[in-house]
Amino acid sequence: MIPMLLLAAAVAIPNGFMLYEKAAAKKDDNPEHSWEVTGRTSARLVVNPCDRSTLARSGRKAAKTLIYTAVPDYSKSEQVILYTSRAGAKKAMRDVRAAVRACGTKGYRFSAKRVKLGDESLAVIGQAYRGRKPAIGGERAIVTRRANALVIYTVAGEWGPPANADFKMQIKDSKKMLGKICKIAAC
Template identity: 70%
Template sequence: MVSIVVLTAALALGIPGGFMLYEKDAAKSDPNPEHSWQVSGRTSARLVVNPCQKATLGRAGRTAAKTLIYTAVPDYSKSEQVILYSSRSAAKKAVRDLRAAVRACGSADYRYSYRPVRLGDEAVSVTGQAYQSKKPAIGGERAVVTRRANALIVYTVSGEWGKPAAADFKQQSKDTKRMLSKICRIADC
């Protein structure tokens, strides 16, 4: 009975202010017009890893979401996204749909791939990479998408990447581990 009360309270709270890892950075004033933060608490926000650019990818069953996106000119961005779903099965479906989108979308000039990662209940690292004449070109994105219970945790970095390498996911994995250590405060773990 106590766990139901705690779960209900956590779901009612959603994602509290100050919970995200980069929230303090996003709140700082930066006069440089080439740097900006976007912060959203909308449950309808796009999944920040979205190979097919579908507005509805991973949206079904969301009860709360918070998205932080940092952009710096010319071609660098990073994002943090935490999404709570109404159930574990809804969160599992979001990961399954993301894997399907990775397999289905992309082109000869920009390709996506994913690999399983040992984080949370299930996780994948997603690589988006520009190609020129079948060789990796400059430009791409690297993401770690992790599910723990009914929560989805996403960290991305986009920029002037070259050939994909395991080290490209170092910061995203580190951030994911930090978030996993506290996600059960708001998720149904």
């Protein structure tokens, strides 16, 4: 029985490992600011163009998700997911790319471009549109795979037309996490 408990502990993402955990732990009396922190492997992918609860869920062995929301329209999130294998993480990336291509509406569209981070990475843009012109509102995310891990950073808010500068914080955070992900991933 004890070896099984040790195995379960080894699979979990350790407390303090995530970049946003210190901020999430601070007490904030402002009712318009909140943090949601979960270690559930069934947590929804924070980049989810089709809004499917099962997107990239198959084969997860550990996950941690932190989501910060500030009313009325700003949020940021950090998510690290460990899959049972490198192939499982590759499939999750394929599923995200397919969702970006397949989902969205006339008023809200998704697009993605490759970024040079980790083993493979995508910059995902969710953008509100009025006709053919970008409107106010959207999300920007960096989704990166290294070995059997998926690392995701997002920011959503009152974005105007998409620009490379929209990804500055997410790329910085992704690079920091990629510097230490091999402590828990099968690199």
